[in-house]
Amino acid sequence: MPVPTRSRRPLVVSVLGAGLLLTGCGVWPSQATAPAGAVKGRITLGFVNGGTTEFHTCLQESVERTARNNGVHLFTANSRQDGDTEVSNIEAMIARKVDALIVQTVDVEALKGDIAEAKAAGVPIFLTSVTPDDTSDLLGAVVVDLKEVGELDAEWIERDAAGRAVSVAVIAGAPGAASDLLTEAFAQRLPDNAEVVASRPGMYDPVKARTVAAAMIKDSPGLDYAFVANEEMAFAARKAFDAAGAEDVRIVTVNGTDEALAALKAGSLAATVSNSAADTGELAVQNVVSLLRKDQRADRIDKTPVRLVTRDNADTAPLYCPPD
Structure with missing residues (x-):
């Protein structure tokens, strides 16, 4: 799937009121012996989240919790899957003179120019989940290996199909780097005996995903498997398949939430790939602080x-979003 373009405008340092929330408490101790160029004293970070799915919500909770625990002053904003809002949020963070900016981007390819301009303004960017091919202008990143995630689900289908000819549907997320990487890796890793008969975006929206799933099962009534780009959409797809009398469609998905682990045990989902949003948020803040301290x-x-998590190992899967 192609990466969509989005309108861009020059990155300017102006306070645009992008829904920023102040969080964080505590003071970092004095760094009298810090290496040359290291940030001394209390660190101030910005976090620009990309959406409001369970992943994004858990990621933000983890970033906020880890910031508090490390005495980091934190501003947050949410772009709600909109590229222009992301630009405004980044501008507002620069105006606040944060020491660094953590971004869960809406579209990593379109963000490239902003990364360079933010760095030039003295605000290095640290990405979560995905990175551009060239990371030289980044402070750093914590990434989910989406290629590996997609491949793990595809390999499970290969084992489960055991050589028989099967049909597969793909319900992607929102068009863009993250969803494209995930679904393309999945499709490319499928065995020759598995044919993708339908592929449409669900936009990370359960209502949209249910509509897409209903259309897919109508067009492909003998569907064997569905790969769904997150668990919220997977639950919606399950409802659509069941309503159409297609209870045998086996769904593989992504995230590893508590609800998904319960669904694996109940048999309504076949497999998921655990990648804890809490781990991503914690690593992001800790690594940014360490990099700024040199x-x-x-x-x-x-x-x-x-x-990879199935019914057989669901009891030992890591927590997706531990409570505070």
Whole structure:
């Protein structure tokens, strides 16, 4: 699926009131022996979230919790899957003179120019989940290996199909780098005996996903499997398939929430790939602080652990979003 374009305008330093919320407490101790160029004293960070799905909500809770625990002053904003809102949020963070900016981007390809301009303004950007091919202008990133995630679900279908010819539907997220990487890796890893008969975006919206799933099962009544780009949409797709009398469609998906683990045990979902949003948020704040302090042990590009989860190992899956 192609990466969509979005309107862009020059990045200017102006306070645009992009729904910023002040959080955080505590004071970082004095860094009298900090390396040259390291940020001293209390660190101020910005976090621009990309949406309001369960993943985004849990990610934000983790970022806020880790900031509090590390004495970091934090501003937050949400772009709600809109590229122009993301630009405004980044501008507002620069105007607040944050030491660094963590971004769960709406579209990583369209963000490239903003990364360079923010860095030039003295506000390095740290990304979560995905990165552009060239990371040289980034402070760093914590990424989910979406290629591996898609491949793990495809490999499960390969084992489950056991060589028989099967049909597969794909319900993607919103067109853009993250969803494209995930679904393309899934499709490319499927075995020759598995044919993708339908692929449409669900826009990370359960209502949209249910409509898409209903149309797919109508067009492909013998559907064997569905790959759905997150669990909220997967639950909606399950309802659509069941309503159409297609209870045998096996759904594979992504995230590893508590609700999904229960669904695996109940048999309404077949497999998911755990990638804890809490882990991503915690690593992001900790690594940003370490990089700003010039801690040589910090990884610029780190990875959130991923793991295939089925009914057989659901009891040992990591927590997706631990409570405060």
